[in-house]
Amino acid sequence: xxxxxVVSVVGARPQFIKxxxxxxxIRRHYDEVLIHTGxxxxxxxxxxxxxxxxxxxxxxxxxxxxGSHAEQTGEMLVRIEHVLMDEEPDLVLVYGDTxxxxxxxxAAAKLHIPVAHVEAGLRSFxxxxxxxxxxxxxxxxxxxxxxxTATAVENLAREGIREGVQITxxxxxxxxxxxxxxxxxxxxxxxxxxxxxxxxxVLTVHRASNxxxxxxxxxxxxxxxxxxxxxxxxxxxxTRHALAGHGIVVPANVVGIEPLGYLDMVRLMGSAHRILTxxxxxxxxxxxxGVPCVTLRDTTEWVETVDLGWNALVGVSPAEILEAVRxxxxxxxxxxxxxxxxxxxxxxxxxxxxFGA
Numbered sequence: 218x219x220x221x222x223v224v225s226v227v228g229a230r231p232q233f234i235k236x237x238x239x240x241x242x243i244r245r246h247y248d249e250v251l252i253h254t255g256x257x258x259x260x261x262x263x264x265x266x267x268x269x270x271x272x273x274x275x276x277x278x279x280x281x282x283x284g285s286h287a288e289q290t291g292e293m294l295v296r297i298e299h300v301l302m303d304e305e306p307d308l309v310l311v312y313g314d315t316x317x318x319x320x321x322x323x324a325a326a327k328l329h330i331p332v333a334h335v336e337a338g339l340r341s342f343x344x345x346x347x348x349x350x351x352x353x354x355x356x357x358x359x360x361x362x363x364x365x366t367a368t369a370v371e372n373l374a375r376e377g378i379r380e381g382v383q384i385t386x387x388x389x390x391x392x393x394x395x396x397x398x399x400x401x402x403x404x405x406x407x408x409x410x411x412x413x414x415x416x417x418x419v420l421t422v423h424r425a426s427n428x429x430x431x432x433x434x435x436x437x438x439x440x441x442x443x444x445x446x447x448x449x450x451x452x453x454x455x456t457r458h459a460l461a462g463h464g465i466v467v468p469a470n471v472v473g474i475e476p477l478g479y480l481d482m483v484r485l486m487g488s489a490h491r492i493l494t495x496x497x498x499x500x501x502x503x504x505x506x507g508v509p510c511v512t513l514r515d516t517t518e519w520v521e522t523v524d525l526g527w528n529a530l531v532g533v534s535p536a537e538i539l540e541a542v543r544x545x546x547x548x549x550x551x552x553x554x555x556x557x558x559x560x561x562x563x564x565x566x567x568x569x570x571x572f573g574a
Contacts, residue, residue: 221572222248224306224325226297228256228281228317230266231498234479235312235335237270238391242561243310244273246569250304254293254317255280265478270396286316286347293320301328307572308333311355314348314497322355331571335388335564337362338369339497339518345426348497352518361571363388363564365555368520385563386556389498393505394558397483404484410449410472414488417446418542420471423453424495427513431463433533437513440535441493442468444542448493449485451476491542500528507551511541521554 223243227236236251243249253275267274279296281289297320301309309325311318312335322332337356341349356362356378364370365387373382407414420441427433434456441448448471452460460467467473477485486492487506492499495513500522503510510528522528526547531537 220248221246221308222250222304222306223308223310223568224250224252224301224304225310225312226252226254226317226321227275227312228254228293229313229315231496232312232315232317233266233270233272234392234498235388237272238395238561239310239335239388239564240272242565243568246565247572249273250277250300250306251275252277252279252297252300252321254297254320255282256289256293256315256317269478269480270392290316290320293317294324297321297324298328301325301330306330308361308568310335312336314339314352314355316347316351318355319351322358326358331360332358333361333363333564333568334359335363336365337382338364338366338371338373340369340372341516341518343516346516347425349518361567363560363567365560366521383563383567385567386558386560387501388560388564389501390505390556390558391561393483393502396480397487397506400480400483400487404480406477406481406485407488410474412447412449412485412488415490417489418444418448419486419489419492419494420448420450421453421492421494421496421499422450422456422513424514425455427495427533428453428456428459431459431465434459434463435465436533436535437493437538438465438468438471440538441471443535443539444470446470446490447472449474449489451482451485493538493542501555504528504551505555509546511538513538525552525554527551 277300281292308331310333311321325332334355343349360381362382363385450471450473452473489508491509492503493511500510500519504522504527512530515532529541531541
């Protein structure tokens with residue numbers, strides 16, 4: 218094994234999923250140290266993913282937890298810096314667009330440690346989203362930028378970022394290809410919930426712009442209450458708190474459940490009639506699973522899903538939500554715009570070249 222040390226920083230559900238296939242690739246050749254910031258600390262949003270996806274237990278669990286964006290990012294920055302000073306890595310690897318992403322990248326850059334960003338170059342062009350700010354800043358701090366699509370490369374070029382940019386495909390494709398068969402063989406979620414394939418919708422809502430605004434959250438639930446099908450609603454802890462705080466009654470056809478592990482969630486989404494979400498990653502997972510998506514936002518970083526007709530941006534208008542749910546499913550094949558499931562190998566090749574091996 219080369220005497221190269223990579224520190225990987227994760228903290229939220231989507232990052233655990235992306236980390237799983239790439240960590241396997243990295244550990245074949247390099248020493249990896251895994252930092253879990255604690256951004257997602259609920260067992261259903263954290264521990265279950267490490268268990269199911271067979272991710273090595275974190276070497277450092279920072280336990281930052283919740284707080285304002287400034288509090289959370291600042292505390293992560295302080296704690297990550299201490300770890301990096303002790304570990305003295307050759308590279309810091311960050312994923313996606315969360316506060317953990319930005320804190321890891323900024324701590325590394327301040328210590329003159331190269332940063333590699335997985336899922337670089339995504340843009341919604343909506344600076345009101347904290348995730349958009351995190352993406353832009355992280356990309357401008359990074360030495361290696363692993364882009365899922367050509368669109369991401371073009372976004373970076375417009376911002377003057379051309380050095381270190383690589384199209385690798387999307388690491389989420391690797392994860393989904395690896396775990397989809399296992400989910401189909403082992404998950405009993407449809408039986409547990411009494412669901413028939415194609416006979417229900419899946420709803421996820423967690424973004425602060427939707428949960429903190431009672432009118433927006435109420436409009437979403439009013440719309441899904443009229444779809445005429447059961448709606449399975451894995452409720453994020455933030456959303457559960459918001460529903461109670463706003464005094465919003467969940468419609469009778471909406472089945473609120475605790476957050477699911479990855480295998481159950483893949484099985485649930487893959488057999489749904491439609492997926493309604495304000496998540497970024499779930500829009501892409503819906504496309505990869507061949508299930509039409511209705512996105513409860515006005516913008517998206519996954520523009521290919523919209524351009525190809527598999528994703529409808531509707532905001533929170535009940536009328537637009539219902540129209541999108543009821544329109545015919547797209548016809549034809551889904552082009553492999555997010556790669557062939559070998560992003561981990563492509564990233565490893567770039568790392569090998571970077572380290573001169």
